[in-house]
Amino acid sequence: MSLGFVATFISVVIALPIAALVWASVKHGGTSFWAAVSNPEAVSALKLSVMIAAIAAALNAVFGTVTAWVLVRDDFRGKSLVNAVIDLPFALPTIVAGLLLLTFYGPYSPVGVDFAFSRAGIVFALLFVTLPFVVRTVQPVLIELDREMEQAARSLGANEGTTFRRIVLPNILPGILSGVTMAFARAVGEIGSIVLIANRPFRTEMASVFILNHVAYNTSAAAAVSVVLLSISFGVLLLLGCVRRFTTRHERT
Amino acid sequence: MNVRRLSLRFVALGYLLVILLAPLGLMVWRTLAYHADAAWKAVSDPMTVHAFEVTLEATAIAVPLNTVFGILCGLAIVRRRFPGKGLVNAFIDLPLAISPVVVGLSFFLLFGRTGWFGPWLSSHGYQVLFALPAIVMVTVFVSVPFVAREVIPTLREIGDEQEQAAQTLGASGWQTFWRITLPSIRWAVVYGVVLTTARCLGEYGAVAVVSGNIEGRTQTATLRVQDYYENLSTGGIYGVSLMLAAIAVVTLILMSIVKPREERV
Amino acid sequence: MSISVKGLSKSFGDFKALDDVSMEVPTGSLTALLGPSGSGKSTLLRVIAGLETPDSGSVFIDEANVTGTRPQDRGVGFVFQHYAAFKHMTVYQNVAFGMKIRKRPRAEVRERVSQLLSLVQLDGLANRYPSQLSGGQRQRMGLARALAVDPAVLLLDEPFGALDAQVRTELRAWLRRLHDETHTTTVIVTHDQEEAMEVADEVVVMNRGRVEQVAGPRELYDRPANEFVMTFVGQANRVGDTFVRPHDLELLLEPNEHTREALIQRLVHLGFEVRVELVRDDGEPLSVQMTRDEAERLELAGGQIVYVEPTRATVFG
Numbered sequence: 001m002s003l004g005f006v007a008t009f010i011s012v013v014i015a016l017p018i019a020a021l022v023w024a025s026v027k028h029g030g031t032s033f034w035a036a037v038s039n040p041e042a043v044s045a046l047k048l049s050v051m052i053a054a055i056a057a058a059l060n061a062v063f064g065t066v067t068a069w070v071l072v073r074d075d076f077r078g079k080s081l082v083n084a085v086i087d088l089p090f091a092l093p094t095i096v097a098g099l100l101l102l103t104f105y106g107p108y109s110p111v112g113v114d115f116a117f118s119r120a121g122i123v124f125a126l127l128f129v130t131l132p133f134v135v136r137t138v139q140p141v142l143i144e145l146d147r148e149m150e151q152a153a154r155s156l157g158a159n160e161g162t163t164f165r166r167i168v169l170p171n172i173l174p175g176i177l178s179g180v181t182m183a184f185a186r187a188v189g190e191i192g193s194i195v196l197i198a199n200r201p202f203r204t205e206m207a208s209v210f211i212l213n214h215v216a217y218n219t220s221a222a223a224a225v226s227v228v229l230l231s232i233s234f235g236v237l238l239l240l241g242c243v244r245r246f247t248t249r250h251e252r253t
Numbered sequence: 254m255n256v257r258r259l260s261l262r263f264v265a266l267g268y269l270l271v272i273l274l275a276p277l278g279l280m281v282w283r284t285l286a287y288h289a290d291a292a293w294k295a296v297s298d299p300m301t302v303h304a305f306e307v308t309l310e311a312t313a314i315a316v317p318l319n320t321v322f323g324i325l326c327g328l329a330i331v332r333r334r335f336p337g338k339g340l341v342n343a344f345i346d347l348p349l350a351i352s353p354v355v356v357g358l359s360f361f362l363l364f365g366r367t368g369w370f371g372p373w374l375s376s377h378g379y380q381v382l383f384a385l386p387a388i389v390m391v392t393v394f395v396s397v398p399f400v401a402r403e404v405i406p407t408l409r410e411i412g413d414e415q416e417q418a419a420q421t422l423g424a425s426g427w428q429t430f431w432r433i434t435l436p437s438i439r440w441a442v443v444y445g446v447v448l449t450t451a452r453c454l455g456e457y458g459a460v461a462v463v464s465g466n467i468e469g470r471t472q473t474a475t476l477r478v479q480d481y482y483e484n485l486s487t488g489g490i491y492g493v494s495l496m497l498a499a500i501a502v503v504t505l506i507l508m509s510i511v512k513p514r515e516e517r518v
Numbered sequence: 519m520s521i522s523v524k525g526l527s528k529s530f531g532d533f534k535a536l537d538d539v540s541m542e543v544p545t546g547s548l549t550a551l552l553g554p555s556g557s558g559k560s561t562l563l564r565v566i567a568g569l570e571t572p573d574s575g576s577v578f579i580d581e582a583n584v585t586g587t588r589p590q591d592r593g594v595g596f597v598f599q600h601y602a603a604f605k606h607m608t609v610y611q612n613v614a615f616g617m618k619i620r621k622r623p624r625a626e627v628r629e630r631v632s633q634l635l636s637l638v639q640l641d642g643l644a645n646r647y648p649s650q651l652s653g654g655q656r657q658r659m660g661l662a663r664a665l666a667v668d669p670a671v672l673l674l675d676e677p678f679g680a681l682d683a684q685v686r687t688e689l690r691a692w693l694r695r696l697h698d699e700t701h702t703t704t705v706i707v708t709h710d711q712e713e714a715m716e717v718a719d720e721v722v723v724m725n726r727g728r729v730e731q732v733a734g735p736r737e738l739y740d741r742p743a744n745e746f747v748m749t750f751v752g753q754a755n756r757v758g759d760t761f762v763r764p765h766d767l768e769l770l771l772e773p774n775e776h777t778r779e780a781l782i783q784r785l786v787h788l789g790f791e792v793r794v795e796l797v798r799d800d801g802e803p804l805s806v807q808m809t810r811d812e813a814e815r816l817e818l819a820g821g822q823i824v825y826v827e828p829t830r831a832t833v834f835g
Contacts, residue, residue: 006325006341014344014397017359018351020369024362063268070265074258082266084509088273090448091504093455095475096497099482099490100276103283110279127272160257182349189352191458192475196482208458211354215361215462223362226355233350414602417569418660420589421596422616422667432615436606 021230025223036224044202045210046228052119052206053187056126061180063127064134065172071135072142086136089129094192097128102196117197119204125193130186134179141175174244181240185233277498284491291488295481296496300469301489304477305496310385311392311460311473312453318393319449323400324442328434330401331408345401348394357462360391364463383465388473391459396452400445403515407441440515447511451504455497519580519670519703520545521566526575528561535561536572537727543671543720545580548697548704550718552711554750558727559707563673566705567594580670595664595702599676601656603648609635609659610644616667634662637696654685661693665702674706678713690717711751715739723747745834755804759833764807766830769794769816777825780804784820785813794818798826 026033036042071083089097101124103109106116115121145168153163191208198206207229214222284292295301329335330342348356364371364381374381381387415437419429435442457475464471472480474497481489521543528536535558543549551559564570566577568589576585584592604612611618613634617627635641638658648656657677664672677693678686694717697704708714714721715735723730723738723746731743742748745761754761770777780796792813794806804826818824 006322006329010326010341010344014347014394016369017356017363017394018347020362021355021359023369063265066261067265067268070262074262076262080509082269084505085269085273087505087508088277088501091451091455091501091508093457093475093497093501095457095479096455096494096501099478099494100280100498104276104279124272128276131269131272185350189350189355191352191354191461192455195457195461196479208352208354211352211358212458212461215354215358219358219362219365222358226352226358229352230355233352237350414598414600415604417589418596418598418602418604418663419615420569421567421594422663423590423619424615425590428619433604439606 018230021223021226025220025227028220032220033224033227036218036221037228039221041201041205042207042210042221042225045205045207046225046232048119048205049188049207049229050232052122053126053184053190056123056130056187057180057184059123060127060130060134060183061176064131064179064183065138065176068135068138068142072139086132089131094129094190095195098125098193098196101125101128101193106197117200117204121197122194122204122206125197126187126190129190129193130183133183133186134176137179137182138172138175141172145171177243178240181236185236188232188236189229280491280494280498284495288488288491291486292492292495295486295489295492298489300472301474301477301493303469304472305474307385307388307472308454308474311389311456312450314389315393315396315453316446316449319396320400320442320446322397323402323404323445323449324435324438326401327404327408327438328430331405332413345398348397353391353395353456353458354462356391356394357459360387360394360459360463382463383467383471385471387463388460388471391463392453392456395456395459396449399448399452400442403441403445403448404438407438407515411437440511440517444508444511444515447504447507451501454500520578521671521703521705522578522581523562523566524576524578526562526565526572526577528558528565528570528572534727536565536575539575539724539727539729541722541729541732543703543705545703546701547719548694548706548717550714550721551705551707551724552709552714552721552751553724553730554709556726557724559709559722559724560675562724563675563705563707566671567596567673568592569596593667593670595667595669595672597657597660597664597672597674597677599679601648601653601660601680603656603659605648608645608647609640609651612648612659613662613666615663620667630666631662634666637665638662652685653681654689657681657689661696665700669702672702672704674704676707676709679708686713693717715751721751723750725750742832748832748834753805753807757798757802757804760828761832761834762828762830764793764805766828767804767806768827768829769806769808769818770825770827771816773825774827777827780824780826782818782820782822782824785818792818796824796826 025036067086071079071086101121102116104111105113105121105124107114116124149167149171150163153167158166189208190206191212194206195209195212198204198209207225211222211225211229214225326341326345330338361382362368364374364387366372366375371382379386381390415433416429419433424432455475456473457479460473461476464473464476466472466476466480468480474493478490478493478497481493522541524540526536526539527534537558539558539562551562553559561570565572566579568584568587572585576583578584579592579594604615607615610631613631614627617630631644632641635644638661640655640658640662643651643655648659651659660677678689681689690713693706706714706717715738718735720732720734721738722732725746731738731747733741738747738751742751748754748761749756753764755764755767773779779799782794782796784795786793786795787810790810792808792810794808794813796804796806798804806826816824
């Protein structure tokens with residue numbers, strides 16, 4: 001019935017390509033896989049991807065939470081406009097995002113900076129594409145948050161800072177973690193917004209660009225690095241699942 | 254006015270300005286003020302028009318396919334019990350966690366000369382890689398999750414009482430689906446379709462791997478703008494970027510109109 | 519159209535919701551399924567409707583075995599506790615739904631719907647959406663919708679549970695009047711014994727998936743079959759194995775050979791009646807109910823010592 005169609009469609013569409021990827025990377029055996037992955041350029045690219053994605057995710061954790069807070073608790077003219085704008089990175093093609101940032105922060109910058117082609121530039125690109133993640137996961141949690149808990153804390157003598165630290169933060173933490181993890185998983189594999197700037201091996205080449213450059217002439221190296229990248233993303237998402245179960249244990253009866 | 258509140262507001266708005274709005278604003282300004290003619294020339298260039306056509310073709314196939322899939326999947330996951338349900342649920346989110354180039358590579362491996370399906374298909378005269386079929390397939394793949402992810406929580410929240418009521422009133426399975434279930438999730442579906450379309454239009458990484466980037470044949474809009482960049486054609490860069498950004502803004506507007514209706518349920 | 523169930527059993531995982539349940543609902547009656555949560559009453563109703571399938575046993579509607587039939591073919595009208603209103607349709611469209619499915623001609627639909635809306639006192643609201651109605655109005659719409667297709671039996675699953683006390687009382691009376699007019703065989707599920715007593719011709723008391731007693735309201739109260747029914751339907755004082763109703767305990771100012779001494783802890787004035795809360799000399803709490811006049815005549819007050827004598831007591835074998 002419709003269920004059979006669903007199941008078949010999924011396996012065909014999703015599982016097959018991934019299976020082919022894993023197969024291609026291991027078909028020449030473990031040593032060949034290891035050789036491809038431990039090639040210095042590949043290692044550098046992977047390390048860079050993880051590091052920069054982590055920095056971007058962490059920065060967005062802070063700024064994203066602040067933004068979500070302002071959108072939920074504050075009120076000002078044009079707030080709904082600002083709220084809509086948050087989704088721009090979801091709506092805009094990533095390569096256009098890259099070009100925008102290149103225009104503003106690159107050699108022809110109107111404010112006199114020029115760091116687009118550096119690691120900082122890559123961080124900015126990743127900040128752009130992952131901005132909505134934390135904001136959109138924290139917003140609903142903040143909206144749902146029982147204000148009376150905070151009021152109770154204040155009535156017991158806690159000041160704003162303490163209330164935030166001990167009442168609000170623990171309750172929005174699952175939302176923040178969720179958003180950060182998704183932001184990281186997205187950032188570590190991001191391509192469109194960085195392909196034009198992340199092209200110096202060992203300096204700014206990210207894993208995704210490495211893969212793109214090696215698809216044609218060293219497919220198994222590309223496949224091997226892809227498998228590692230996939231494992232990182234999946235590993236992080238799996239970790240998120242476990243951490244969520246842990247941090248929301250007080251909500252389960 | 255509260256100092257803390259003001260400074261938080263300043264931080265948030267400042268961040269959005271620096272990361273999102275200033276770059277976008279600058280691009281729009283420069284295009285319209287300095288490069289309007291060159292931009293127009295680039296956008297009306299037949300190769301550019303064709304690139305948009307390719308993108309639209311892939312989108313026109315991927316969106317309906319993933320809409321139907323998303324609705325069916327949502328219904329199966331929320332309303333039925335079956336083995337492997339958790340797996341299906343996880344699989345739906347998979348494309349969100351995979352780098353687009355990895356997606357492209359996977360399809361490259363499936364359909365390439367030494368791939369699983371490649372030899373069989375080419376010996377029968379079908380070209381998949383470096384042709385439209387590959388572009389369509391990767392576009393479908395990367396945009397799988399969106400409708401399902403909107404439909405699932407909505408279905409959960411609505412519950413199935415209305416459907417039970419329809420059954421007791423004599424409606425068949427199909428009548429119940431068409432008259433009760435579908436209308437109750439219509440805004441979730443619309444929102445999902447908007448997100449899916451935006452994703453398809455903006456796809457770059459996977460298509461970059463499998464399309465071959467043949468101008469006038471397999472070049473998509475996103476590959477076109479990269480092409481202009483690599484050829485240092487400022488008119489092309491600004492023109493196509495502006496067009497894509499304009500489409501993105503329309504997407505944002507649609508999203509903000511539909512979202513409150515979706516949440517109202 | 520009578521209903522009859524035989525040997526119904528249904529489990530959800532380890533939880534046994536129905537345990538070999540058999541009972542009859544006579545044609546044209548208004549029967550209440552009464553019991554605490556988890557007693558199986560809603561499950562029984564849903565099995566009758568076909569919304570749940572039993573693990574074993576059979577369901578007969580009007581002598582026909584419908585155990586394997588789908589809900590849409592059983593001809594039952596079902597009213598849900600939370601209304602299950604079709605939110606995207608107007609009141610008119612909601613009520614017309616069953617008839618539209620059966621492809622009735624438009625004129626017939628229009629007439630029937632307006633007839634029903636009058637019956638349930640929702641005239642003038644035909645073009646409103648459920649979200650614009652109050653809870654009570656939504657439920658009346660639900661009833662009209664279920665009645666629109668002339669069901670053989672009408673099943674209501676705690677229909678007034680989500681409503682305010684005032685609205686509940688009104689709708690209860692209204693439902694009874696409606697039944698008296700239409701004589702549709704009706705089964706109503708409720709956990710509120712007052713509701714069951716007020717509305718039903720016959721009450722099926724259920725507990726833990728089993729039928730404890732089937733009787734009219736009066737018999738249920740006066741001759742309960744067991745301890746559960748006695749304590750669930752109406753109040754009862756329990757002393758050891760003996761059960762006494764609060765108004766079957768007489769308070770005397772002087773002792774005699776049948777009385778026990780007790781201390782008045784509190785007098786609760788419930789309008790026309792007074793509830794006297796006492797503690798017996800051996801520490802057992804007792805609750806006595808009497809009219810205001812009786813209480814005044816005895817000049818009762820907190821802290822007073824009185825003497826309690828049961829005029830009628832029940833012991834279960």
